[in-house]
Amino acid sequence: MKKLIVILTIAVAACTDHIKTDQQNNDSSHEKENTETGLQLNNGNKWKADETTKKNVAAMLELVNAGIYADKGKRKELYTNLQTKIDLLVKECSMKGEEHEVLHIWLRKILKDMKELKEEGDDYLSVCEVLKKDIESFSSFFE
Numbered sequence: 001m002k003k004l005i006v007i008l009t010i011a012v013a014a015c016t017d018h019i020k021t022d023q024q025n026n027d028s029s030h031e032k033e034n035t036e037t038g039l040q041l042n043n044g045n046k047w048k049a050d051e052t053t054k055k056n057v058a059a060m061l062e063l064v065n066a067g068i069y070a071d072k073g074k075r076k077e078l079y080t081n082l083q084t085k086i087d088l089l090v091k092e093c094s095m096k097g098e099e100h101e102v103l104h105i106w107l108r109k110i111l112k113d114m115k116e117l118k119e120e121g122d123d124y125l126s127v128c129e130v131l132k133k134d135i136e137s138f139s140s141f142f143e
Contacts, residue, residue, distance in 0.1 A: 039105055039141050047099045049142040056089035057138045060110075064132040072124040079117050082131075086110065099142075106141065109134050 041047070049057075060082060063069070069078040086107070095103055113131040121127070 039102065039109075039137070041141060042098070042102075046143040047102050047141055048095075049099065049103070049138075050094050052092045053089060053095060053103065054142070056085055056092065057135065057142075060085045060089070061132075061135050061138075064128060064135055069128065070125075075117065075120075075124055078128070079114065082114060082117070086114070102141065106134075106138060109137075 063078065063081050063085065068074060090107075093100070093103070110131070113127065113134055116127045117124075117131060
């Protein structure tokens with residue numbers, strides 16, 4: 001009889017642990033779904049960015065704020081210069097973990113904007129404004 005009680009206790013403990021693990025996995029999946037749909041703060045705090053990433057984002061922001069790119073004829077030049085800065089950001093980034101994943105979410109939006117910038121549409125100025133706003137959003141999520 002004692003063996004049966006010990007076996008049942010172990011079985012209940014194992015099942016309880018399995019339920020906790022499943023619940024944690026579901027919580028992680030839900031959190032990941034939320035971050036994939038948009039940027040989120042780290043429990044109400046900004047994510048930590050490495051100095052190189054901050055420097056490269058600042059350089060990108062300088063480009064989109066430069067008045068010389070206000071002319072639609074500068075589209076290719078702006079695109080090329082921004083792409084160079086993005087390539088450098090990716091190459092030099094040393095971030096790890098969740099901060100790195102959140103940076104990728106931010107960067108996906110920038111790359112989408114870049115694709116629109118590359119297209120030869122008439123909405124150049126509005127594309128530039130969206131791109132500028134999205135690059136500026138870095139400071140809302142990272143410190």
